[in-house]
Amino acid sequence: MSARTDYRHWALSAPALVLFTTFLLAPLIMTLVLSFRHFDFYGGIDDSVSLASYAEVLGDWYFYEIFGRTFAIALATTVLCVLIGAPASYFLNRMRPGFRSVMILIILGPLLISVVVRTLGWAIILGNRGVINTFLMDLGVIEAPIKMMYTSGGIVLALVHVMVPYMVLAVWAALQRQDPATEAAAESLGASPLTIFRRIVLPQAMPGVLSGSLIVFSLSASAFATPAILGGRRVKVVATSVYDEFMNTLNWPLGAAIAILLMVSIVVVMVAWNRLVEARFGRSYA
Amino acid sequence: MAFLELNALTKRFGPVTAVDRISFNVEQGSFVSLLGPSGCGKTTTLQMIAGFENVTSGKITLNGRDLAGVPARHRGLGIVFQSYALFMHMTTAENVSFGLEMRGVPGAERKIRVARALDLVHLSHLSDRYPRTMSGGQRQRVALARALVIEPELLLLDEPLSNLDAKLREEMQLELRRIQREAGVTTLMVTHDQAEALALSDRVVVLEKGQVQQEAAPFDVYETPHTAFVSSFIGKSNTLPATLVSGDASGSIVECAGVRLQAGATPLAAGPVQIAIRPERIEVVDDGAVLTGKVSERVFLGNQWLLTVATPVGNLLVLRRNAGRSEADIGDTVGLAFRRVDLRILASSEAAA
Ligand SMILES: Nc1ncnc2c1ncn2[C@@H]1O[C@H](COP(=O)(O)OP(=O)(O)OP(=O)(O)O)[C@@H](O)[C@H]1O
Numbered sequence: 001m002s003a004r005t006d007y008r009h010w011a012l013s014a015p016a017l018v019l020f021t022t023f024l025l026a027p028l029i030m031t032l033v034l035s036f037r038h039f040d041f042y043g044g045i046d047d048s049v050s051l052a053s054y055a056e057v058l059g060d061w062y063f064y065e066i067f068g069r070t071f072a073i074a075l076a077t078t079v080l081c082v083l084i085g086a087p088a089s090y091f092l093n094r095m096r097p098g099f100r101s102v103m104i105l106i107i108l109g110p111l112l113i114s115v116v117v118r119t120l121g122w123a124i125i126l127g128n129r130g131v132i133n134t135f136l137m138d139l140g141v142i143e144a145p146i147k148m149m150y151t152s153g154g155i156v157l158a159l160v161h162v163m164v165p166y167m168v169l170a171v172w173a174a175l176q177r178q179d180p181a182t183e184a185a186a187e188s189l190g191a192s193p194l195t196i197f198r199r200i201v202l203p204q205a206m207p208g209v210l211s212g213s214l215i216v217f218s219l220s221a222s223a224f225a226t227p228a229i230l231g232g233r234r235v236k237v238v239a240t241s242v243y244d245e246f247m248n249t250l251n252w253p254l255g256a257a258i259a260i261l262l263m264v265s266i267v268v269v270m271v272a273w274n275r276l277v278e279a280r281f282g283r284s285y286a
Numbered sequence: 287m288a289f290l291e292l293n294a295l296t297k298r299f300g301p302v303t304a305v306d307r308i309s310f311n312v313e314q315g316s317f318v319s320l321l322g323p324s325g326c327g328k329t330t331t332l333q334m335i336a337g338f339e340n341v342t343s344g345k346i347t348l349n350g351r352d353l354a355g356v357p358a359r360h361r362g363l364g365i366v367f368q369s370y371a372l373f374m375h376m377t378t379a380e381n382v383s384f385g386l387e388m389r390g391v392p393g394a395e396r397k398i399r400v401a402r403a404l405d406l407v408h409l410s411h412l413s414d415r416y417p418r419t420m421s422g423g424q425r426q427r428v429a430l431a432r433a434l435v436i437e438p439e440l441l442l443l444d445e446p447l448s449n450l451d452a453k454l455r456e457e458m459q460l461e462l463r464r465i466q467r468e469a470g471v472t473t474l475m476v477t478h479d480q481a482e483a484l485a486l487s488d489r490v491v492v493l494e495k496g497q498v499q500q501e502a503a504p505f506d507v508y509e510t511p512h513t514a515f516v517s518s519f520i521g522k523s524n525t526l527p528a529t530l531v532s533g534d535a536s537g538s539i540v541e542c543a544g545v546r547l548q549a550g551a552t553p554l555a556a557g558p559v560q561i562a563i564r565p566e567r568i569e570v571v572d573d574g575a576v577l578t579g580k581v582s583e584r585v586f587l588g589n590q591w592l593l594t595v596a597t598p599v600g601n602l603l604v605l606r607r608n609a610g611r612s613e614a615d616i617g618d619t620v621g622l623a624f625r626r627v628d629l630r631i632l633a634s635s636e637a638a639a
């Protein structure tokens with residue numbers, strides 16, 4: 001019986017497995033192999049195995065800066081998403097059902113529109129001749145336009161807009177699992193509203209905040225479209241520099257090495273984060 | 287002056303009157319049940335006493351103190367919620383300790399009191415476990431300990447046993463009564479389970495449609511229900527429309543579907559009434575039958591047989607102890623008899639007609 005069930009497990013997961021191996025694992029392995037190839041500006045890629053690309057990335061401060069900037073942007077985005085998304089979900093959870101559906105639609109609506117379109121929208125708003133600058137200059141508040149395009153700040157702003165729905169969904173799911181009577185129970189035991197929020201609501205929402213952070217951080221760290229449009233060549237992040245290595249410099253092994261390093265560092269952050277969460281909340285939220 | 291007094295307590299939700307001028311008292315140290323069918327306003331009443339629901343009109347007095355305007359967290363009541371509402375991110379001990387922390391009880395004393403409360407509900411061995419890893423009965427005890435540890439003036443229980451399976455529920459009924467006695471805490475329990483209310487309470491308050499139907503000791507609500515609703519809601523009862531022909535303190539005569547029957551005493555005047563008799567008070571007899579009828583249904587309940595007998599006055603439920611003999615079968619004609627005092631006369635109400 002158990003052997004049969006085992007067999008069925010495999011049979012049922014076969015389609016997913018095939019999809020997974022062909023479209024995810026295969027390109028990944030090819031990228032990995034590519035990153036170990038040797039590249040020469042005049043001879044192109046040859047078949048010899050070398051660690052030159054990794055040495056180049058790890059030995060150049062330029063790349064450290066790009067990695068540093070990427071993670072700083074991802075971290076800032078995550079923090080802002082928590083600050084905006086967590087309270088939003090808290091209020092969402094307390095709304096009347098009808099009104100809540102409308103609000104959910106408004107919050108999730110942006111997900112229906114392509115990231116590129118939304119980011120171009122931000123470019124219109126943030127540009128030197130953009131909505132904000134024109135408005136402020138017309139009012140006479142500022143003389144020269146404030147530089148917002150091609151800055152890390154602009155990228156963070158647009159990324160927050162893209163990522164907040166994920167945070168709201170994650171936190172809201174956690175809040176929904178919570179029994180509303182627990183707040184009443186705490187109140188009957190003498191807790192003030194602030195104490196109820198701090199000791200009862202927040203701890204129960206924490207797993208949602210943490211998993212939401214994980215999603216937002218990894219998506220932001222590997223985001224391409226938003227930094228490409230709002231950062232251009234001037235504010236490079238890891239994803240855009242990978243693109244440049246592949247499409248402009250044509251140094252594919254170097255691009256592959258950067259991509260692999262980005263992936264590895266994101267995985268390391270995720271695993272570490274997960275460990276932390278498990279250690280802290282594993283027992284009560286199994 | 288009673289310990290807890292509800293005076294013409296009313297709650298309206300827009301056009302809906304959920305609680306309609308409810309008045310009753312709870313004596314100190316007693317166990318009172320608020321019993322009624324679903325939607326009759328039990329939870330709403332409890333929520334008003336707890337302070338989670340505003341009072342439309344009426345008055346709640348606890349130990350001589352008017353509760354109007356006192357916020358829930360200053361009422362100092364112990365509440366066990368229907369869902370238990372345990373803090374899932376805290377261990378058993380932390381859950382129980384929470385109320386004491388809020389009261390600023392120092393750590394050392396807190397430990398002692400938490401240990402004592404857990405001992406009372408027999409959960410000392412699970413003090414470090416999280417609720418998610420405990421059974422329904424255990425969680426229920428944690429909720430009880432959490433409510434009792436603050437030594438509340440009044441313990442409110444909202445259907446505390448409804449989430450448990452039948453067997454565990456019976457066990458917990460006995461436990462609940464023991465714990466309440468040992469803690470000596472005045473308790474008001476809400477339930478729709480009449481057996482639970484009868485088994486646990488010193489007094490039962492029967493509610494229907496937001497109104498008090500009867501308030502009495504369990505034996506009295508069962509034996510002398512005031513209304514047809516109480517009679518049919520508490521235990522099983524055969525209720526039939528009839529006409530009171532004559533009556534005095536010694537007994538009365540009623541006519542039901544053209545059959546004259548001797549019934550118990552009644553203060554009511556001649557006219558249309560309801561008559562009610564419990565299935566277990568009807569005997570199957572060979573001689574001296576008051577009514578005869580044909581058995582139309584027979585259900586075996588283990589310790590009892592439940593017969594439906596078609597008689598001239600209508601279908602009557604008859605409950606027979608299973609004495610190990612075979613029982614009258616479907617289609618058999620049987621004679622029925624009962625003591626006249628067991629045939630009770632209730633005021634006729636349009637609702638029950
Ligand atoms: N917030 C509310 N808004 C409108 N009507 C309400 C509200 N809360 C309760 N009611 C109504 O008040 C009546 C009493 O509700 P309540 O919850 O007190 O019933 P209950 O006796 O506890 O029933 P149950 O045994 O099903 O828990 C019901 O008819 C219900 O529909």
Ligand SMILES: [Mg+2]
Binds near residue numbers: 328329330
């Ligand atoms: Mg209820």
